[in-house]
Amino acid sequence: MAKDLEQPVVNALNQNYVKERKLNFLERIYLPEIFRGLWYTLKQMFQPKFTMMYPEEKWDPPAIFRGRPVLVEDNGKERCVACGLCARACPPLAISMQASENSDDPKERYPTFFEINMLRCIYCGFCEEVCPEEAIVMSKDYDLVFKSRGEAIYDKEKLLVPKEDLKDRLEFLRDYRNRQFGQFWNFPEENNIHSVRNRDSKWDTSLSLVEMLEAQRKEDSSSAS
Ligand code: SF4
Numbered sequence: 687m688a689k690d691l692e693q694p695v696v697n698a699l700n701q702n703y704v705k706e707r708k709l710n711f712l713e714r715i716y717l718p719e720i721f722r723g724l725w726y727t728l729k730q731m732f733q734p735k736f737t738m739m740y741p742e743e744k745w746d747p748p749a750i751f752r753g754r755p756v757l758v759e760d761n762g763k764e765r766c767v768a769c770g771l772c773a774r775a776c777p778p779l780a781i782s783m784q785a786s787e788n789s790d791d792p793k794e795r796y797p798t799f800f801e802i803n804m805l806r807c808i809y810c811g812f813c814e815e816v817c818p819e820e821a822i823v824m825s826k827d828y829d830l831v832f833k834s835r836g837e838a839i840y841d842k843e844k845l846l847v848p849k850e851d852l853k854d855r856l857e858f859l860r861d862y863r864n865r866q867f868g869q870f871w872n873f874p875e876e877n878n879i880h881s882v883r884n885r886d887s888k889w890d891t892s893l894s895l896v897e898m899l900e901a902q903r904k905e906d907s908s909s910a911s
């Protein structure tokens with residue numbers, strides 16, 4: 687059915703809207719509301735001040751804060767095993783990497799390059815959420831300045847931060863994940879070394895991942911003693 691374009695759309699402005707609340711005299715002259723606003727402003731002038739003189743004074747954010755994502759450096763190397771999950775989960779496709787292998791290293795895989803385009807990053811933290819190695823975390827760094835687009839592409843050198851400097855965030859993540867998963871996500875450092883070299887034969891054991899890790903740990907400790 688064709689619309690009657692001559693009929694105005696019903697709204698409170700062009701109709702004498704029946705439910706419209708009638709303002710009383712004081713509301714119509716607005717003065718009490720103006721004085722109420724001025725009184726509120728005056729009261730705030732005597733409240734404690736939270737303004738900081740940035741950049742001379744720097745704010746130290748709490749551990750829950752999500753600043754720029756960084757790669758965790760553990761014993762002089764990246765924890766990252768270049769699985770690509772973070773790049774897959776990143777909504778604005780800010781992460782790119784190339785994986786390589788080193789069979790002499792128990793960790794086996796590592797990224798030959800790892801880059802985050804900080805012009806794209808929206809600080810969502812999805813990369814941190816999905817990383818199975820706790821290798822990428824959100825830092826407290828919010829102070830980013832670039833002079834060109836090229837400078838905004840952070841490579842491995844700029845991204846790597848020693849785990850000691852990320853202690854607050856790593857502890858926060860541990861608490862947060864343990865609350866979600868019980869003891870499942872009690873992240874021991876050796877979990878960082880995921881090797882599938884000797885596990886293929888044991889894969890079809892109907893053990894859960896936790897049980898497999900437990901069995902592996904027992905095996906490792908008995909072979910060490
Ligand atoms: S914080 Fe979000 S947008 Fe930034 S790199 Fe990680 S997943 Fe991508």
Ligand code: SF4
Pocket residue numbers: 765766767768769770771772773783813816817818819820821822
């Ligand atoms: S998800 Fe973690 S381990 Fe996998 S590529 Fe990203 S940072 Fe590396």
